[in-house]
Amino acid sequence: xxxxxxxxxxxxxxxxxxxxxxxxxxxxxxxxxxxxxxxxxxxxxxxxxxxxxxxxxxxxxxxxxxxxxxxxxxxxxxxxxxxxxxxxxxxxxxxxxxxxxxxxxxxxxxxxxxxxxxxxxxxxxxxxxxxxxxxxxxxxxxxxxxxxxxxxxxxxxxxxxxxxxxxxxxxxxxxxxxxxxxxxxxxxxxxxxxxxxxxxxxxxxxxxxxxxxxxxxxxxxxxxxxxxxxxxxxxxxxxxxxxxxxxxxxxxxxxxxxxxxxxxxxxxxxxxxxxxxxxxxxxxxxxxxxxxxxxxxxxxxxxxxxxxxxxxxxxxxxx
Amino acid sequence: xxxxxxxxxxxxxxxxxxxxxxxxxxxxxxxxxxxxxxxxxxxxxxxxxxxxxxxxxxxxxxxxxxxxxxxxxxxxxxxxxxxxxxxxxxxxxxxxxxxxxxxxxxxxxxxxxxxxxxxxxxxxxxxxxxxxxxxxxxxxxxxxxxxxxxxxxxxxxxxxxxxxxxxxxxxxxxxxxxxxxxxxxxxxxxxxxxxxxxxxxxxxxxxxxxxxxxxxxxxxxxxxxxxxxxxxxxxxxxxxxxxxxxxxxxxxxxxxxxxxxxxxxxxxxxxxxxxxxxxxxxxxxxxxxxxxxxxxxxxxxxxxxxxxxxxxxxxxxxxxxxxxxxxxxxxxxxxxxxxxxxxxxxxxx
Numbered sequence: 001x002x003x004x005x006x007x008x009x010x011x012x013x014x015x016x017x018x019x020x021x022x023x024x025x026x027x028x029x030x031x032x033x034x035x036x037x038x039x040x041x042x043x044x045x046x047x048x049x050x051x052x053x054x055x056x057x058x059x060x061x062x063x064x065x066x067x068x069x070x071x072x073x074x075x076x077x078x079x080x081x082x083x084x085x086x087x088x089x090x091x092x093x094x095x096x097x098x099x100x101x102x103x104x105x106x107x108x109x110x111x112x113x114x115x116x117x118x119x120x121x122x123x124x125x126x127x128x129x130x131x132x133x134x135x136x137x138x139x140x141x142x143x144x145x146x147x148x149x150x151x152x153x154x155x156x157x158x159x160x161x162x163x164x165x166x167x168x169x170x171x172x173x174x175x176x177x178x179x180x181x182x183x184x185x186x187x188x189x190x191x192x193x194x195x196x197x198x199x200x201x202x203x204x205x206x207x208x209x210x211x212x213x214x215x216x217x218x219x220x221x222x223x224x225x226x227x228x229x230x231x232x233x234x235x236x237x238x239x240x241x242x243x244x245x246x247x248x249x250x251x252x253x254x255x256x257x258x259x260x261x262x263x264x265x266x267x268x269x270x271x272x273x274x275x276x277x278x279x280x281x282x283x284x285x286x287x288x289x290x291x292x293x294x295x296x297x298x299x300x301x302x303x304x305x306x307x308x309x310x311x312x313x314x315x316x317x318x319x
Numbered sequence: 320x321x322x323x324x325x326x327x328x329x330x331x332x333x334x335x336x337x338x339x340x341x342x343x344x345x346x347x348x349x350x351x352x353x354x355x356x357x358x359x360x361x362x363x364x365x366x367x368x369x370x371x372x373x374x375x376x377x378x379x380x381x382x383x384x385x386x387x388x389x390x391x392x393x394x395x396x397x398x399x400x401x402x403x404x405x406x407x408x409x410x411x412x413x414x415x416x417x418x419x420x421x422x423x424x425x426x427x428x429x430x431x432x433x434x435x436x437x438x439x440x441x442x443x444x445x446x447x448x449x450x451x452x453x454x455x456x457x458x459x460x461x462x463x464x465x466x467x468x469x470x471x472x473x474x475x476x477x478x479x480x481x482x483x484x485x486x487x488x489x490x491x492x493x494x495x496x497x498x499x500x501x502x503x504x505x506x507x508x509x510x511x512x513x514x515x516x517x518x519x520x521x522x523x524x525x526x527x528x529x530x531x532x533x534x535x536x537x538x539x540x541x542x543x544x545x546x547x548x549x550x551x552x553x554x555x556x557x558x559x560x561x562x563x564x565x566x567x568x569x570x571x572x573x574x575x576x577x578x579x580x581x582x583x584x585x586x587x588x589x590x591x592x593x594x595x596x597x598x599x600x601x602x603x604x605x606x607x608x609x610x611x612x613x614x615x616x617x618x619x620x621x622x623x624x625x626x627x628x629x630x631x632x633x634x635x636x637x638x639x640x641x642x643x644x645x646x647x648x649x650x651x652x653x654x655x656x657x658x659x660x661x662x663x664x665x666x667x668x
Binding site: 039085089092093094095096098099100102103104105106107109110111113114115117118230231234235238241242245281282283286287290291293294297298299306 | 344348349396398443447451453454456457458460461462464465468469471472585586592595596599632634635637638640641642644645647648649650651652
């Protein structure tokens with residue numbers, strides 16, 4: 001197997017694994033830029049995956065090939081509603097945001113498994129029939145090297161995820177809304193003085209993070225697992241959280257980190273069929289993303305600064 | 320209403336609200352909540368066997384709760400109890416399998432191995448927090464996954480490619496014939512004694528030693544502690560190490576008492592995460608941890624009876640636990656409502 005063949009093998013699968021991570025990590029960026037820590041990403045992804053699969057199974061006959069996309073919308077709405085719970089707790093009720101996030105994670109897994117057992121009378125759902133289809137992009141897939149790397153047997157969801165990352169960058173850094181969002185996360189009192197409604201901005205940010213995490217979860221379930229059970233998401237939300245930090249709370253950085261983690265994940269799965277990587281014990285590939293995140297945080301890859309007011313409830317009139 | 324009373328009322332109200340939400344969910348999804356909670360009750364107190372198993376379930380919850388609470392008191396949020404528990408579980412089982420020694424040496428050695436493994440796993444985030452000011456929450460989450468994958472790989476190596484180790488030697492086991500006979504041969508083991516002793520140890524460290532005073536001071540205000548001449552960095556690392564040791568011992572309970580082996584895992588045990596709930600409900604005090612561990616351990620074990628006796632998925636109890644955490648975390652709003660209620664009473668007078 002030549003080096004290029006190896007690349008043709010790994011890169012598409014890396015992008016494939018990265019797509020959900022990108023979306024969820026971008027969701028995390030929105031929430032944390034506004035000053036709300038969102039450990040609940042994992043739970044929001046779980047709800048997204050569950051509702052996505054459920055909707056797909058129930059309405060596959062009605063919507064045909066469009067079902068996966070419409071399922072994404074259903075998943076988005078469900079996760080958005082769950083994220084409201086986190087928003088109310090951490091913004092209005094001044095709860096410890098990490099604890100509230102932990103509660104969201106527990107609740108999401110328990111609630112979706114409870115419903116799975118209620119509806120299907122077993123531990124996991126059936127497999128979906130309508131899935132996202134792989135296809136070759138016309139013309140572009142004929143380009144040598146780049147074609148097979150990026151445009152052959154791809155999912156539309158991957159392009160969607162990368163597009164969202166760029167849109168998020170534009171919204172956060174180039175619009176008045178983004179400026180207010182960042183201001184609320186850095187110095188809420190100053191923003192409040194300038195007439196920005198801190199609570200409203202934070203609610204919107206958390207809801208965006210919920211929506212994106214829901215879509216990410218549904219994409220993961222509808223491209224990778226194709227059913228829903230207790231181990232469907234299994235830490236992908238925390239991986240996205242790591243990508244967000246590794247990307248230094250920047251949408252494009254988060255995208256890059258998510259792509260890299262996707263690469264690491266696909267290595268640990270497809271690596272057994274690649275000569276050089278076969279030699280490395282699987283466990284090193286499995287822990288690679290986590291170890292790298294720890295190194296990144298310890299400052300070996302440049303200092304990463306969280307938004308200043310991240311994790312602190314804003315109490316009007318308090319110095 | 321005094322502060323003390325409100326502090327006690329918040330967890331109690333949260334538990335009641337959690338059970339209410341659980342009842343509503345059962346009702347809406349077409350189950351009978353009374354039947355469900357009756358099954359839960361019988362699953363906890365049905366006979367001597369279930370009581371024995373319930374206490375067995377409470378044992379690791381006590382230690383996991385202590386681990387989270389101890390870190391909280393020093394101003395640290397140790398989400399890594401899960402990972403520290405997993406490495407402790409492996410270390411204890413490994414010592415239990417690898418050598419055969421007289422019980423008086425073997426059992427303590429296995430427990431200490433678990434505590435040391437957990438402490439090491441807590442040392443890393445402690446060090447990074449102290450030296451590089453990295454938030455311990457993220458590091459401990461990452462350490463959880465590393466623990467999961469590394470122990471799985473180690474188990475495969477130790478068992479020559481299998482997915483569980485041999486049973487530990489009897490000389491390292493916590494099981495006791497007396498407790499088994501008492502509870503109709505449940506898996507209740509001596510670990511509960513150790514766990515309760517550790518509750519006392521935590522109380523002693525926090526309330527009766529200089530170290531405990533410093534740890535609490537750092538938890539209240541780092542800058543003030545620094546100004547008073549305390550070594551803040553040392554205290555942060557120590558808090559994480561002690562917390563990790565408690566968590567490691569929780570793993571030893573599973574390795575030496577409940578299962579007597581360690582098997583590779585597809586996901587987390589959940590005990591470490593529930594430890595957060597235990598500590599929060601117990602307001603991070605040693606006595607409160609006993610209360611929290613008893614409640615959550617009982618709920619968790621009792622839930623196993625619900626599918627058989629009432630046809631309700633066990634996840635309903637997880638939902639109840641999540642809702643309880645949610646309300647305890649949102650204590651501010653409960654306090655506010657209590658305050659308003661008591662103010663109105665005063666006006667009426």
